[in-house]
């Protein structure tokens with residue numbers, strides 16, 4: 001008899017537990033979604049989503065609705081995080097449920113980027129990719145192995161600038177591509193045009209275009225994937241095929257090179273890693289800032305001359321003695337961030353945050369550019385002012401932009417130490433060797449516009465500037 005009671009007790013306990021979870025769940029679902037623009041029946045906020053300058057629109061919504069804003073794109077909930085505080089609370093403190101990526105029908109499934117770390121769903125494959133990348137470039141110590149490579153690549157960069165300064169953007173791209181490919185595969189990039197660098201650039205540009213939230217309708221309505229190619233509006237299928245070929249080539253061509261090198265017994269140890277080419281944007285922003293803000297340039301050069309002297313170029317060992325240059329690099333990362341609205345995360349379970357219901361499967365977008373352009377945190381945010389990061393006692397400074405510009409939680413950019421070192425190195429060696437000023441045309445100074453491209457990775461639009469060696473001595477050093 002007592003056995004039957006024990007079993008009954010267990011059954012009752014299980015039923016009670018089930019009912020309790022249902023009550024909690026129903027209560028959760030009764031909590032409101034975060035506020036946001038109203039939207040239309042069925043399509044929701046599709047028409048509210050900006051086609052460019054997303055960050056500015058998200059900031060407008062911040063003023064209307066607050067730090068957490070929700071949108072609905074057909075049946076998909078999107079949550080915009082408008083302050084670093086909520087981004088840290090959700091994406092870092094609750095990272096065990098906020099670290100998935102949305103399924104991107106176009107870029108992920110049709111083109112194949114879901115096979116790379118950036119779009120890999122949260123799970124075992126994600127963890128093993130991260131472990132691997134972490135071993136290679138995960139900490140400042142690991143990056144030290146690449147300091148001499150970065151220093152020698154930047155010397156080549158200075159030479160290219162000296163000969164063809166008007167091609168600065170191409171030189172930045174070439175140097176960044178060359179550095180990453182050399183680090184990953186031990187492949188020596190050719191001067192001028194190089195097939196592998198071109199492939200990496202093309203693939204990364206395509207990724208940038210296709211990974212914007214809502215960039216392709218098929219991301220919101222996955223069934224469109226099955227419309228026949230001749231169907232009106234199905235041009236995205238041809239585009240997917242072409243993007244897929246670029247991605248496959250980017251993987252296969254260097255891989256085949258490595259295989260051939262291994263067969264011939266001359267394979268360098270830094271192999272097997274593919275990285276995104278985001279440092280290009282930061283470095284080009286640096287040139288734009290130096291063109292527009294001569295006073296910041298002059299102060300940084302004065303510091304370099306005083307600390308390093310003019311008989312040699314700066315090296316990584318000088319870094320800690322150059323606080324103004326450090327502040328200038330921080331300002332480069334803040335002024336116009338490379339990834340203005342991050343890479344979207346996806347939440348794996350229902351959550352309640354700040355009294356709002358965040359449904360499982362919501363796409364979470366941190367408004368990084370919005371954080372950096374908040375005048376309450378960074379005074380006069382659209383101007384380039386390294387002084388905001390300089391303080392005699394290291395107190396009362398705004399947050400270091402490097403705490404946020406690389407994303408959050410378990411998805412934080414694994415290339416952040418590499419990127420920070422390589423951008424610092426480009427800035428400091430260029431400042432030591434060259435003066436960057438406005439270009440002159442028909443006797444008139446040309447004011448470059450501060451305009452950026454649309455896409456996950458945002459680049460300054462091409463602009464003109466003049467780049468000349470600071471002195472005969474500097475030229476001799478190059």
Ligand code: HEM
Pocket residue numbers: 117118119120137180274275276277278279282338339342343344345405406407408409410411412413414415416418419
């Ligand atoms: C200025 C330079 C860079 C910036 C601003 C930047 C920024 C970012 C951001 C915002 C994310 C998304 C993080 C998130 O989801 O919360 C990311 C992801 C990623 N970045 Fe970077 N990045 C830079 C350079 C690099 C470099 C040099 C590499 C490789 C050497 C790299 C490799 C990656 C990878 C593989 C991911 C995907 C990580 C994942 O999904 O788990 N990045 N980056």
